[in-house]
Amino acid sequence: MNATDPIRRSTDIHRLLDEAFAGVELTPETQDLKEEIRDNLLFRVAELEASGVEPSDAARRAIAELGDIRALVDGEAAAASPARPESASAAALRNQVRPKPGFVVRTVLISIVAAVALVLLVLGLVGVLSFGTGVLIGLSAVFGAGLGVVTADALRQETTTNHPLPTGRAVAFGASTGVLLAGLAFTGVVIVRLDLAWIILGALLVIAAIGVLSYLGATQTNRHKPWMVEQQRAMRTGNRFEEDPASAARFGIYTAATWTVAFVVAIVLGFTVGWLWAPVALVGGFVVMLIVLARMLFGADARSKG
Structure with a gap:
């Protein structure tokens, strides 16, 4: 070479x-x-x-x-080039969990029963159908119990995004939801058919249910599946209640206290001024709850930026 x-x-x-x-x-x-x-x-x-x-x-x-x-x-x-993250729709499709046929059938049947009970209750309250007071109270109970069972059953199911809730907590959520709805329906029966003093019982049922639901919500831990958690991290915008469980607990307490006062004021207005003024207290309670929610979610950020 x-x-x-x-x-x-x-x-x-x-x-x-x-x-x-x-x-x-x-x-x-x-x-x-x-x-x-x-x-x-x-x-x-x-x-x-x-x-x-x-x-x-x-x-x-x-x-x-x-x-x-x-x-x-x-x-x-x-x-x-960096790998593109999997889209939310693709991740959901890959991890899809189809509902069990038995759950679907139960939900449809119980929901139909609850809907029929609500329709009959309303028709009885407005006088279209002649039902006794006991029947109306029973329809209120059926309506609340039906949706409470549906709620508990749904929370016990594995879904595409969530693991099933433990039986005890699912039953507590369902029972509280049922009591809340039954209490509201019973309040309607009281206004139309019973002595208005019975409205105290309806108010106690509603307040107790709201208190339990607030506690359950404040103490609820993450039940999202890992793929959903990753998607949330990628799209997270910040949630003070998730980052600060103590704030969530305080909001639950404030909510229960607000609605307790609102119902008491509504009862007082009903007996003193007239029942037409009672809803004003409930509207006021709702407004106060929204203001408290806004301050707890955004008040700290506003102060830190200032």
Whole structure:
């Protein structure tokens, strides 16, 4: 091998490599890849020549062994670019859990019973149907119990996004929901059919249910599945109640206290001024609850920014 062989070898490699990269956009990453390939080709050509292959043939053979240059460039770009996160819809589809047929049938049947009870209750209260007071109270109980059972049963089911709730907490949520709805329905029966003193019982049922629901909500831990937690982290905008459970507990206490006062004031207004004024207290309680919620969610941020 004479002294011109390395120069000739390098010239052949440069020419053939430039031809192979023709039409490929030379970004800094692509240029680095090209130089790395050039070094490897020079080493490979030297090996081939040492084995007896002619220099020009060795250069072409080394280039041919590379394969498709564009595929190499695309593969390098794909490796350099970060992987795109899985979309929420794709993740949900991959982790989809179909509801159990038995649960669907139970939910539909019990919901129909609760809806029928509510319709009959309303028709009885407005005088379209002639029901006794006991029947109306029974319809109130059926309405509340039905939706309470549906709530508890639903919370016990595994879903695409959530693990099933423990039986005890699911029953507590369902019972509280049922008592709340039954108490509201019973309040309607009291206003239309019973002595208004019975409204105290309805108010106590509603207040107790709200208190239990507030406690359950404040002490509820995460039941989301890991894939859902990852999606929430990617899209998180901040939730003070999740970041500060003590604030959630305080809000539950404030809510129970607000509605207790609202119901007491409503009863007092009903007996003193007239029952047409009683809803004013309930509206006031709702407004106070919204103000407290807004201050607890955004008040700290506003003070810190100020």
